[in-house]
Amino acid sequence: xxxxxxxxxxxxxxxxxxxxxxxxxxxxxxxxxxxxxxxxxxxxxxxxxxxxxxxxxxxxxxxxxxxxxxxxxxxxxxxxxxxxxxxxxxxxxxxxxxxxxxxxxxxxxxxxxxxxxxxxxxxxxxxxxxxxxxxxxxxxxxxxxxxxxxxx
Amino acid sequence: xxxxxxxxxxxxxxxxxxxxxxxxxxxxxxxxxxxxxxxxxxxxxxxxxxxxxxxxxxxxxxxxxxxxxxxxxxxxxxxxxxxxxxxxxxxxxxxxxxxxxxxxxxxxxxxxxxxxxxxxxxxxxxxxxxxxxxxxxxxxxxxxxxxxxxxx
DNA sequence: GTGAGTGCAAACGATTTGCACGGTG
DNA sequence: CACCGTGCAAATCGTTTGCACTCAC
Numbered sequence: 082x083x084x085x086x087x088x089x090x091x092x093x094x095x096x097x098x099x100x101x102x103x104x105x106x107x108x109x110x111x112x113x114x115x116x117x118x119x120x121x122x123x124x125x126x127x128x129x130x131x132x133x134x135x136x137x138x139x140x141x142x143x144x145x146x147x148x149x150x151x152x153x154x155x156x157x158x159x160x161x162x163x164x165x166x167x168x169x170x171x172x173x174x175x176x177x178x179x180x181x182x183x184x185x186x187x188x189x190x191x192x193x194x195x196x197x198x199x200x201x202x203x204x205x206x207x208x209x210x211x212x213x214x215x216x217x218x219x220x221x222x223x224x225x226x227x228x229x230x231x232x233x
Numbered sequence: 234x235x236x237x238x239x240x241x242x243x244x245x246x247x248x249x250x251x252x253x254x255x256x257x258x259x260x261x262x263x264x265x266x267x268x269x270x271x272x273x274x275x276x277x278x279x280x281x282x283x284x285x286x287x288x289x290x291x292x293x294x295x296x297x298x299x300x301x302x303x304x305x306x307x308x309x310x311x312x313x314x315x316x317x318x319x320x321x322x323x324x325x326x327x328x329x330x331x332x333x334x335x336x337x338x339x340x341x342x343x344x345x346x347x348x349x350x351x352x353x354x355x356x357x358x359x360x361x362x363x364x365x366x367x368x369x370x371x372x373x374x375x376x377x378x379x380x381x382x383x384x385x
Numbered sequence: 386g387t388g389a390g391t392g393c394a395a396a397c398g399a400t401t402t403g404c405a406c407g408g409t410g
Numbered sequence: 411c412a413c414c415g416t417g418c419a420a421a422t423c424g425t426t427t428g429c430a431c432t433c434a435c
Contacts, residue, residue: 095410100408100409100415102409102414102415120399121400122399135417136417136419138400138402138416139416139417139418141399141400141401142401143415143416159311161398161399161425162398163399175350175355175357175358175361178362184355184357186350187350198339198368203336203338204373205373206336206370206371206372207372207376208370209369211369212367212368213366213368215367216350216363216364217362217364218358218361219358220357220359221356221358252433253435254389254391255390255433256390256391272424273424287391289425290393290426291392294390294426295390313399313400315424315425
């Protein structure tokens with residue numbers, strides 16, 4: 082990894098209150114390089130594939146720490162696996178019913194008024210700070226296949 | 234279980250295209266009686282607690298079948314466990330950040346226009362048929378505790 | 386009677402944890 | 411140099427699967 086990149090990523094880690102260690106730099110770098118939504122072991126095999134030798138458990142632990150420090154974002158679309166992405170702007174997700182691929186969906190900041198539950202109707206809720214939305218449907222790739230009768 | 238209830242639940246199963254077997258009746262009955270959002274092993278221990286002796290694997294299989302037949306609804310709020318509830322009206326969910334409890338949130342049918350992603354902005358999406366929303370915040374119980382400084 | 390459903394145990398994959406060591410601040 | 415973070419392996423947890431048997435239809 083580039084020296085300047087190391088410096089920059091180290092700074093990011095320290096700013097977030099985390100020590101800049103080898104595995105953390107490696108995982109953060111991998112997350113950024115890979116882009117999109119990645120599983121823990123995807124990150125792990127990417128790194129081992131690069132010659133970097135680190136324990137799978139460390140990848141899990143590092144990802145947990147990065148998430149807690151808000152340097153990474155945890156994405157759970159209900160597929161049974163936890164995905165991670167580099168923390169950036171807040172957005173929602175689209176999951177293809179057919180192939181399971183995940184796409185980001187831009188969204189307005191905050192919870193749209195038309196969505197915010199009526200407080201009076203839900204006395205069981207004291208405060209509400211987030212709405213995660215997962216859309217489901219067909220991605221363009223699978224839609225095309227289905228259209229051409231290659232899929233049921 | 235009441236004879237009439239057995240008859241009624243059996244009918245529900247057959248209407249959905251499923252054979253009315255003992256385990257299926259038991260699980261469906263338990264789901265209805267327990268109410269709310271339940272984990273597979275919660276259903277299992279409820280039944281074994283009642284003297285009903287069935288395999289844990291069967292509960293999982295039955296729940297999968299009930300879900301496929303739309304007699305039950307699968308709820309995944311990103312906690313790592315899969316919850317089930319008796320299928321009724323479509324709704325969203327609220328998860329307490331503190332205690333993890335889940336509440337139903339009534340919602341308008343379909344995807345509100347303010348939420349529907351702009352097709353032009355997302356060429357990767359062919360079609361979209363569902364939006365699952367998970368709200369996060371504090372439930373009234375935990376909110377009260379926090380207010381009284383019993384929690385950080 | 387026939388095939389769908391079940392029970393059981395064992396496999397499974399993702400994730401976490403305990404403990405001794407090594408590196409960072 | 412004190413402690414946080416790591417590596418390793420093993421444990422854990424929820425869930426699925428293979429196979430023989432049984433029961434609903």
